[in-house]
Amino acid sequence: MTDERDVVRVLDCLGRPCPVPVIELARALPTVRVGTVIDVLSDDAAARLDIPAWCRLKGQEYVGATPAPAGTAYRVRRAS
Amino acid sequence: MSGYFDAAAGLPLSAAGRQALLAALDDGWADPSRLYGAARRARLLLDGARESVAASLAVRPDEVSFTPSGTLAAHLAVLGTLAGRAAVGGHVVQSAVEHSCVLSATEHAAADVSTVAVDAVGRVDAPAFGAALRPDTALACLISASHEVGTVQPVAAVAAACHEARVPLLVDAAQSVGRVSVPAGWSLLTASARKWGGPTGVGVLVVRTGTRWRSPLPPDEREGGRVPGAPSLPLVLSAAVALESALTEADAEQARLRRLVDRLREQIPRTVPDVEVVGDPADRLPHLMTFSCLYLDGESLLSALDREGFAVSSGSSCTASTLEPSHVLAAMGALTSGNIRVSLSRETTEQDVDRFLSVLPGVVAGLRRDAGADDL
Numbered sequence: 001m002t003d004e005r006d007v008v009r010v011l012d013c014l015g016r017p018c019p020v021p022v023i024e025l026a027r028a029l030p031t032v033r034v035g036t037v038i039d040v041l042s043d044d045a046a047a048r049l050d051i052p053a054w055c056r057l058k059g060q061e062y063v064g065a066t067p068a069p070a071g072t073a074y075r076v077r078r079a080s
Numbered sequence: 081m082s083g084y085f086d087a088a089a090g091l092p093l094s095a096a097g098r099q100a101l102l103a104a105l106d107d108g109w110a111d112p113s114r115l116y117g118a119a120r121r122a123r124l125l126l127d128g129a130r131e132s133v134a135a136s137l138a139v140r141p142d143e144v145s146f147t148p149s150g151t152l153a154a155h156l157a158v159l160g161t162l163a164g165r166a167a168v169g170g171h172v173v174q175s176a177v178e179h180s181c182v183l184s185a186t187e188h189a190a191a192d193v194s195t196v197a198v199d200a201v202g203r204v205d206a207p208a209f210g211a212a213l214r215p216d217t218a219l220a221c222l223i224s225a226s227h228e229v230g231t232v233q234p235v236a237a238v239a240a241a242c243h244e245a246r247v248p249l250l251v252d253a254a255q256s257v258g259r260v261s262v263p264a265g266w267s268l269l270t271a272s273a274r275k276w277g278g279p280t281g282v283g284v285l286v287v288r289t290g291t292r293w294r295s296p297l298p299p300d301e302r303e304g305g306r307v308p309g310a311p312s313l314p315l316v317l318s319a320a321v322a323l324e325s326a327l328t329e330a331d332a333e334q335a336r337l338r339r340l341v342d343r344l345r346e347q348i349p350r351t352v353p354d355v356e357v358v359g360d361p362a363d364r365l366p367h368l369m370t371f372s373c374l375y376l377d378g379e380s381l382l383s384a385l386d387r388e389g390f391a392v393s394s395g396s397s398c399t400a401s402t403l404e405p406s407h408v409l410a411a412m413g414a415l416t417s418g419n420i421r422v423s424l425s426r427e428t429t430e431q432d433v434d435r436f437l438s439v440l441p442g443v444v445a446g447l448r449r450d451a452g453a454d455d456l
Contacts, residue, residue, distance in 0.1 A: 018397060018405075019375050019417040019451070025456040026375070046397040046416050053415035054374060056221045057356060 007075070008036045014071050018046035022054050025076060029060060034078050037063065043071035051076065082432055088255060088276075088368050088423035094277030094285040097322030104314035111310065113302070124379060126313055129320035132286060136323045137257070138267070145285045146311040146319075147305040148274025151181040153283035156306060157250045157268045158185035159296035160287075161219045165248070169216025175204045176227050176232065176411035179252050183407070186221065193202030201232040201360040209234075210241030210453045220249045224256040228395055228408040228421060229370045230341075239265030243383055247309045248291050255365055257284075258326035259334050267291040272450050274324045277321035277426070281312060329426075337424045338366040340433045344422060345369050351441045354456075358414045368396070370422035372409070373444055375453035376418030384443045385420070390436055420443070 011019040012030055021042040040051060047063065047064055051074040055062035064076035083093075093101070108125045109119035127141070134141040149152040162170065172191040174182065176198050186193050194212045196204045202221065213220065220242050225232040225439035234250055242249040248267035256262050258276025261268065268291060271284035285306060287293050293306070300308035326333075340365075345357050354374040373381065378396025385392055395406030396419040423438070448454040 017377070019377055019453075022417060023375050023451060023453045023456065026453070043094060044397070047411070049410050049416050052354070052413065056375065056413075057354070057415065063453055075120075 001033050004035045005060070006077075007039050010030050010041055010073070011044045012055060013044070013047070015043065018042075018044045020044075021047045021074075022026065022050050025071045026058070027035065029076065029078050032040055032078055034080065037075055037077045039073040039075050041068055041073050047074060082425070082429070084427060085422045085432075085436070086393050087425035087428075088421065089393060090272075090274035090280060091277045091425050092427070093318070094322045096325035096330075097278050097318045100321035101120045101314050101318035103113075104317040106153070108313035108317060112313065113310075116387045119295055121152045125317055126311070129313075129316045130147075132320040132324055132407075135265065136327055137286060137318075138169065138264070139193045139286050140289065142304060143286050143288055145166030145287070145306040145449055147283035147285055147303075147307050148281055148309075150270060150283040151287040152276070153270035153272070154179065154181040154250075154252055155185045155188075156296070157270050157287075158182060158219065158221070158286055159189055160292070160293040160306065160361075161248055161250065162189050162191060162269060163296050164292035164294040164401060165218040168212075168218050172221065173209065173212045173217055173247070174218050174221040175209070177202055177225060177228070177231075177408045178223050179227055179254065180407075182221050182223070182252055182413075184249070186219075191218070192216075198411050199272050200414075201357070201409060202226050202229045202414075203360065203363075204220055204233060204238070205352055206234040206237035206241060210245070213241065213245040213247050215405075217245065217247045220247050222249060222251055223281055224253040224262050225365045225438075226250050226359065226408060227255045227261075228406055229412070229414075230358040230364035232363045232365065236263035236265060239263065247284070258323055259307045259330055259366060273315075273319035273387055276323050278322035279315045281315045282319040282389075290377055328348075328448045333426055334366040337428070340430065341369045341422075343433060344437070347437050348440065351437065352444050355444075356415045358409065358412065363431075367425070368421060370409075370419065370421045372396075372415035372420075374415065375451055375455060376444065376447050378417070378419050379411065380447050380450075381418050382446055383421060385439075386441045388443065390439070393416040393423075397422065
């Protein structure tokens with residue numbers, strides 16, 4: 001798993017429907033260094049499916065999901 | 081020309097079905113259970129419709145019951161088998177990609193349900209399905225082919241495993257009947273007339289002889305004791321004639337649709353960036369295909385295509401019918417955003433498909449621009 005110190009940014013997408021969390025992720029990931037990690041915080045039902053699918057389509061690493069105080073944190077590592 | 085690309089939801093009534101319906105409105109109004117001339121005429125017509133549907137499905141007439149919908153046929157198949165086999169147990173094995181009418185019936189019955197996962201193209205593993213069967217399994221459910229992504233399921237292998245375990249298999253064949261053959265070996269089958277060009281308001285429930293089944297509803301002798309109330313004779317006749325007609329042309333027509341769907345499957349990823357075509361490319365239903373677009377919501381895409389004259393459906397969340405994304409796409413691990421199912425009918429021409437292919441890239445690009453996602 002990922003060390004918390006590797007998480008360089010948290011995208012707060014609470015209350016925003018898909019595909020907004022994926023759009024925010026696609027916008028943010030190229031701005032961080034390869035190997036670092038972004039958490040997408042979302043309470044949308046489709047994020048659970050579409051964030052891993054985006055990673056698969058874009059060759060990025062989907063690390064996993066962890067429950068957050070509100071919503072779920074979807075962790076993505078920039079692989080390329 | 082037709083932009084009606086939602087054949088999987090239902091077809092317009094076929095010419096043969098319409099003719100039969102109009103004739104039967106005058107001829108088949110009497111109660112077939114009575115003992116006078118008009119009733120005997122109605123009885124003959126109902127028997128004829130049952131024999132015709134039985135022949136179309138290669139089963140015995142007394143195994144066929146007509147219901148008011150495909151949904152009710154599926155509900156009765158599930159609930160009646162669970163009632164008939166209550167002594168065996170209450171365990172159900174079902175695929176993760178069953179139609180919601182089957183899922184809601186097993187959930188309603190409070191059955192102990194084992195759900196068999198599917199792979200990335202949406203197909204269950206037959207050995208895994210077989211391994212989920214237990215001594216207390218009362219019912220197994222497998223859709224003939226996915227209504228959302230088209231992937232054909234291993235019905236023959238699963239039927240063999242169920243036979244071995246002495247568990248009745250229910251096959252929801254709504255998308256297959258009238259188009260492609262369904263392998264034998266199942267115990268119950270359900271279908272819906274409007275999916276083959278028959279009228280809305282007719283479902284078919286087939287219970288093979290020897291299958292333990294008990295009506296979950298109050299007793300009524302009609303339809304072999306399986307469906308209370310008199311079926312609509314004109315609708316049933318129309319459905320039977322429409323099925324015969326669909327089967328007469330099925331081989332040529334489904335081959336034609338298969339080629340059109342092949343073209344959609346090939347061209348869409350070439351002309352639309354960031355799109356995922358979902359489902360098995362080869363072992364699939366002939367008439368439907370599904371794709372998902374990154375950065376788009378399904379409802380905007382449905383509306384934009386509607387404005388272009390195309391009627392399609394979507395498994396994305398936040399569409400009019402649901403806030404949850406499609407359970408079929410979810411089970412496959414497929415992208416659910418900007419999801420569109422295209423399903424073609426006998427009305428669909430090559431020109432219709434070409435027009436769709438020419439319109440789609442601009443529609444997607446425009447919506448991405450609106451969403452501020454055109455530069456991603």
